[in-house]
Amino acid sequence: MPPAMPAPDARPDPAAAAVVALADRCVQCGLCLPVCPTYTRGRLEAESPRGRIALARAWALQAIEPTAIGDRHLDQCLGCRSCEAVCPAGVEYGALLQLARTRRRTRRGASLRQRLTEWFTARPQLLSRAFGLYRLLHPALPARLRPLPRPPRVMGQPATGNQGATTATLFIGCVAGAYEGPVRDALARLCTAAGVELRTPAGQGCCGAIHAHGGNAGEAARLGRRNREAFAGSDTVLTLASGCHEAVAAAVGASALDAFGFLDRHRDRLRFAERRERVALHLPCTQRNVVKSVPALRRLLASVPGLEVVELDAGFGCCGAAGTAMLVDPEGAAEYRQPLLEQFAASGATLLLSANIGCRLHLANGTAAPVQHPLELLAAAVR
Template identity: 65%
Template sequence: MPAALRPVTAASPPDRLLALADRCVQCGLCLPTCPTYGLEREEAESPRGRIALARAWTLGTIPPTDISDSHLDHCLGCRSCEAVCPAGVEYGELLVEVRTRQRARRGADWRQAAMEWLAARPRLLGALLSLYGRLFPVLPKSLRPLPRPGRVARKAATATPSMAPAEPVALFVGCIARPYETAVREAAVRLCAAAGARTHVPAAQTCCGALHAHAGSPSQHLAAINRAAFSGNGTVLTLASGCHEAIAQALSGVAATVDGLAFLHQRAGAIQFAECRERIALHLPCTQRHVVRSVAALRGLLARIPGLEVIELTAGYGCCGAAGTQMLLDPVRAAAYRSPLLEQFERSGATRLLSANIGCRLHLANATAKPVQHPLEFLAACLA
């Protein structure tokens, strides 16, 4: 019997997945926070339902089926449940562990495998996306799963940093962000300069590996490449909230990994912003709220812009539905989570939408004609 299906017995060594699942007391406090439960209203689509399923698979009390696999596949990995759990269930770790075993049992969807292969080769991915950008105008809508690379929103203002840079920091780029976040990286450089920091981008870095881990294929190889690339750097800034945890784990003991917004907020006293009489909408990604926890830093930075009005998008189910590759593998479900947020955005009268995660921005931008930016782009445009 394959190891992924072998039940745990009294003679088995301690099972990490079972230990994680046994921390759940089945109280149900996670249900109101869970996007998939909110959409489906089914117990099997809730965190405690999935934990019970993982435990039953581990103990061998029920066999895996296509239907039970689908309940696990639908999980967005938002970790809203983890934020409210009174028993401290480490749901994120549990999800990666059970999906790793699931993948060992049934293999990977060819599309997921292809995306993982490309993400691990950022230069090739960038070249393909550059070609996609050139062909974009003639492609039918069905072949436009992502916005056109290089689309840069109109800036609200322009300014040049005046403070001489001093503190060295490295920027993590990632995979799909290479062609899509050129403007974000330029904004980060300008903001860091205004805050007294000198930025550089190590050339040998690669994908963070979050895309792989969330699909049950954690990559120590990618972590090793990034450890080597950032060795000798005291501080590494992440610009995408979805990449932060994977990079922090990879660089543990090598460098301090800091969210770019949190880094700038700590030095906000040195940054001067010009007045901006504009109403903007703010989307707070799940990873920013529950993993990186840089929401307060972002709010603090935006509050320093005189005249700015900020509308936070709270409609819907608590997640935009991007969830890494799910927006590409299951676009209909992903659009169902996105729709309430975009409806609120359109009703708000906001001129643009800000979101600190690359996946969320791509997903949101693919369904609105209004500018969708990283907060750093907007903040840099408002420098005095």
């Protein structure tokens, strides 16, 4: 006689109930399948949004036992949220994914690489020193020990001289502290041209998106509280990375604005010199599906006379960077990236633009061509 199945835990589990409530909005129509990068690549139902929703719901109801294979399907979701953008039932897939990963992490823990990444990004000063050492050692390191491009030279914090004008504050983040000095300088120049005073509050740090995506909800909440305190009293908080924006907005509220949207509001004050050049534009998943600042970016780029923009759309719909995916699964991330790099190489463009730091670092690590934030091009052209 087979052994009896253990009785389901009778204690209430608010997280499990929340997963079920979110999952029950899915009508299993399958409209998400064509836009899902992981499903497009492998054509496996378990690698689709509705497959993962069904899996998370079954785990929450204790209808099936968690397995390593099931965990892998959840892990391999890139979190692009293209499914959310096309869902007729309004399923909040991003929220469901984070809840499911939080419950899985409580059960299984996280990999050493994930935990180290979270530990360093939560400590900006230590991370800055680590990147300083990485910059020095980068030319001598073998390729397998160069997961990210070489950081640029350290630059000062941006400041503008428009005292008494419109004021905005700048969110920096964690990895961006070492890598986005040129981008911050570009934003400062554009703000000066638009008559905006730009400030950088002390005490801020990582937005917590990396931690939330990895299921570390507690640390993500702590980092959010720190940023809320740092930006207390700020009427406008500008973000440069589309992947950080949602977490910053959750921390500081409606004062969080994407830099493109903010500059687009002041576009009548900006004048650009002619720039006859063909550039390639990569539109990150978070910019398209979460921040939705693509129209503002297009308008700003269209304001540069002579500029020809080629939008990259090859491949699976995601570059594969996906938070820490490019670090914990570099081979898989490179597979998603390759079609975009091939399209870029064939486009005749001299420059590759992308508005999310993770995407930009991932793309730059696969090509010798220059990869920049769009604000760097706009600042170089502003008069």
